[in-house]
Amino acid sequence: MTDETAHEALRATGRQAMREVLGDAYMAKRDASTTPLNQALRHLSEEFPYASLWTRGTLTPRERSMVTIGMLAAMSQHHELRGHLVGALNNGCTPGEIAEVITHACAYAGFPAAIAAMRTAEEVLREAGTN
Numbered sequence: 001m002t003d004e005t006a007h008e009a010l011r012a013t014g015r016q017a018m019r020e021v022l023g024d025a026y027m028a029k030r031d032a033s034t035t036p037l038n039q040a041l042r043h044l045s046e047e048f049p050y051a052s053l054w055t056r057g058t059l060t061p062r063e064r065s066m067v068t069i070g071m072l073a074a075m076s077q078h079h080e081l082r083g084h085l086v087g088a089l090n091n092g093c094t095p096g097e098i099a100e101v102i103t104h105a106c107a108y109a110g111f112p113a114a115i116a117a118m119r120t121a122e123e124v125l126r127e128a129g130t131n
Contacts, residue, residue: 010047069102073105
């Protein structure tokens with residue numbers, strides 16, 4: 001197997017995992033906005049976090065979603081948090097569990113980060129009709 005073939009296989013695995021977490025609409029929007037400038041970064045994001053991490057069996061996708069929400073909330077990465085909140089719902093997380101993860105983050109990331117993350121969660125849950 002050539003390096004290129006190996007990357008394509010890894011990327012295909014990652015894209016499938018990404019689709020399962022973030023959904024078809026996200027993938028369609030992502031594909032439509034892929035450019036020569038961002039293509040390499042997007043391929044890496046499919047290969048590394050999704051093919052190499054999200055597919056590991058140690059944590060369930062639901063557990064990975066909760067961990068990811070906590071980390072993104074702590075880093076105030078609300079653009080990424082928005083997509084992973086949808087992914088958490090896709091992976092079976094309840095609005096109450098999502099709120100608890102964000103509330104828990106306030107002790108370790110600070111109230112401003114947790115409050116901003118909760119605002120993002122409220123928007124996403126309202127859009128999803130689940131709050």
